[in-house]
Amino acid sequence: MTGASAAAWEALYRVWRVGDTAGLATVVATFGSAPRPPGTPMLVTAEGRVVGSVSGGCVDGDVHARALAAVSDGVPRLVSYGVSDDDARAVGLTCGGTIEVFVEPVDARSFAELPRLIACQRLGVPAVSATVVAHPLRAAVGAHALVTADDDLGFNGDLGFNGDLGFNGDRAFDGGTAPRSDGALAPADEALLREAAWRLLREGGAGGARCATLRLSGAREGEMRVLLVPYLPPPRMLVFGANDFAAALVPQARLLGYRTTVCDARPVFTTAERFPEADEVVTAWPHRHLADEHEAGRLDGRTAVVCLSHDPKFEIPLLAAALRLPLGYVGAMGSRRAHADRVARLRAEGVTEAELAALASPVGLDLAARTPAETAVSIAAELILLTRGGLPARRSTVPVPVPGPVPVPGPVPVPTLAPVPAERATAKEARR
Known part of the structure; x- marks a missing residue:
């Protein structure tokens, strides 16, 4: 659940507790391209205050009006929004998809x-x-x-x-x-x-x-x-290696909804002050901490393990253990040369070819990232790709060329349009 969804639910609970009624709009189904997935909530209080969104903004205004109507008349309704037409008074999606939204009044009796x-x-x-x-x-x-x-x-x-x-x-x-x-x-x-x-x-x-x-x-x-x-x-991300790359990755992971842990065996580097956005900072040998979490039942098929340490005495025992667990993602940072050495060491530890195939190394999408922040973005992008079922994107075998400056395009010809009637123009501006 995203932070926006959690905020909508908490706001609804505050309304519920004081005995008031609010309108709750929830995405029920999507077809084609749609901005928000099923289950996304939007709260509208009786005073008209909004928390959350069920679209990119294109239909939220109409949903807001229907939620207020539900508060007023106590009647739930299932509404479908498709592609908008050229009528300025029409309400619809500009992305070409269709969404269904359930709008209901919520109070202590109904929920x-x-x-x-x-x-x-x-x-x-x-x-x-x-x-x-x-x-x-x-x-x-x-x-x-x-x-x-x-x-x-x-x-x-x-x-x-x-x-x-x-x-x-x-x-x-x-x-x-x-x-x-x-x-x-x-x-x-x-x-x-x-x-x-x-x-x-x-x-x-x-x-x-x-x-x-x-x-x-x-x-x-x-x-x-x-x-x-x-x-x-929330799914967990265990980041091993207390360095600048970990400090950049933690906030990216939190944006994706992960509960984050930073772990390193070196106490001088593993401090809460260095990683203020991490949910947990642990000083321990990486492979031992991973084993403890597994034995405690705190890992599952959504867990991501990211190794940002280049030291073989830390990363090889960790990766050998992680690749044998039913985790969602195991990645390790390093160059292609470091990757080749890493794979050889893991094979020597008895890691099978099938287990090695699950290793994302070098970690992240091949975006030609150079800084810790860019590397963090590439890791987050790879996690989105894998968790959302996108096309497989393994790294290329040649360096990615860094493009030069993008040429500035010339002016775009503006077509001549017929005048818009005044009342339609007013309606269009109102919708905007």
């Missing part, structure tokens, strides 16, 4: 599970929320459920819990559903809702938020559409 969801987000407990965005019965639209992997959430007074927390015997709880009228969501529909959420939770939230179409049975035939949003602890 009773919100405090539990906030607790999961704050404490890093994996959870999946499920929201009915379409149903044959209008009263069922907006029903919510929450499932989570752990009931030990440590609620405190800040979250304001009272009464039964709804725990069950299999060390999981859910917040129940909150249909907009009693009995609106039939038990069979509720079971479908929860099973879909559990399935995504068991998959570890793979693939992110999604909209599922569930076939109803019994007297209420038809389909309901459910928005499933996983909330997972």
